[in-house]
Amino acid sequence: MTVAFYAPLKSPNHPVPSGDRAMAAALMAALVHADVSVHLASELRLLDKHGDRAKQDALALEAQVEVARLVACPEAKNWQAWVTYHNYYKAPDLIGPAVSQALGIPYLQVESTRARKRLVGPWAAFAAAAEAASDAAHTILYFTHRDAETLRRDAPAGQSLVHLPPFLSREELPQQSPLNGKMLSVGMMRHGDKLASYQLIADTLAVLPSGLDWSLAIVGDGPARARVEQMMAPEQDRVSFLGARPPEALAGIYAQSSLFFWPGVNEAFGVVYLEAQAAGLPVVAQDRPGVRDVxxxxxxxxxxxxxxxxxxxxxxxxxxxxxxxxxxxxxxxxGAHHLLVPAARTLAAALAEVRT
Structure with a gap:
């Protein structure tokens, strides 16, 4: 089977690392593992972070041009289904539904978020487009039970909803940590929810007993790094900043750590939790929707x-x-639920269903 793949929020080839980029790449790998030929149909990013109607209108025009290009491209005649990853009100899929309809092929989504409250306000047009794209999907595969609640509530008649647990793009577990190193935190350093997690880390370190033997390594970088360093200043002798690290280096850091500490403020789920636990690290987090799924x-x-x-x-x-x-x-x-093989099995079953 040959499918077109698209990630309107962030392409798997985007230069800036993130959980979204990692998950997009993992989905493509899982499809390949399921004996599916995958074509990255477009790398047009349809993200409006700030509720700018003029930007939304401009992106919608770009999407129309992209739809025309894709419908006419030679590869399109081989596509038997379209799979879109992460459709939501800030980055709706303005391409997949139109191309799928023009080609007469099934349209599927992975991780789609319903948000009725966004149908008014600065993202109203994009939110409506995201809802329309969700309505057009034959099948939506969801990662978390929080997303499933609204997907079930608003699903059109006949739409199939399938649970796909978040997963790592690997078939086997990595090296196991002996759990005798530093505590570890991993997160991008940007304002908003990430910075709120770092604030909780700093506040927690401040109330640890004075006699406790601990140290913390932090992996991450970004525009809020100076603020994060300021937060951690009272414990500067015990906190080390390792900067951004590539996946291969990060794997070695997990394998030398004692536990993983990340509060997870408003995390969708958090790929880093899976990476840390794959290395055998116990996690210290907050019980939040999304986080509790992984x-x-x-x-x-x-x-x-x-x-x-x-x-x-x-x-x-x-x-x-x-x-x-x-x-x-x-x-x-x-190992049992969040690696490539079980994910590939779930994706294969969903694609087999749309072919019948």
Whole structure:
């Protein structure tokens, strides 16, 4: 089978690393693993971060040009289905539904978000387009149970909804950490939710017991780095900044760490949680929608604040057998549900369904 693939938020070839880019690349790899020939149909980015109607109109015009190009391109005659990754109100799929209709092929989505409240306000046009694209999908594969709630609520008659657990683009688990190194945090340093997670990390470190032996390595970079460094200044002797690291280097850092500490403020789910747990690291996070779909164990709720996360850290650092147990269980969870093979199996079944 041959499918066209498109990611309106961020192409898998985008130069800036992120969870979205990683997930787009992982989906393409899983499709290939399912014996599907994948063609990256377009790299047009349809993102409006700020609710700029003029920008939305300009992107819509670019999308129309792209639709005409794709319908006429020689490769299109071989496409048997179209798969779009991450359709939502800031980056709606303005291309896939039109091309699929013109070619008479099934249209599928992976990770689509319904947001009725955005149908008024600065993103109204894009939100309506995202809703229309979701309505056009024969099948939507969802990552988290939070997304499933609104997808079920607003699904048109006959639409198929399929759970596809978030996954890593690898067939086997990586090297396992002996869990005797530093704590580790991994996150882009930008304003908004990422910076809120870093603030929670700083607040948690501030309430750790004075006699506890701990150190923390932070992987990440971005426009808010100076602010993050300022947050961590009171603990500068115990916190090290490693900057942005490529995936191959990050794998080695996971394998030398003792636990993974990332609160996860408004994370969709967080690929870094899967990467850390694949290496056998227990996780300290907050119990938030999305995060709970990929993180093993019980975690503090946001209203419990830094003290509850500090309590979890103390328990894990003070009890090596507990740390080993939680890490082993997390690693087993990733191995069973969040690697390439089970994802490829789910995608293959969804594509087989649209061919019947």
């Amino acid at each position: 993180v093993h164990g019980q975690h503090p709720r946001p209203h419990e604040g830094p003290d509850a996360m500090a309590h979890t850290i103390v328990n894990l650092l003070s009890d090596p057998p507990l740390r080993q147990k939680m890490g082993a269980e997390a690693r087993a969870m990733v």
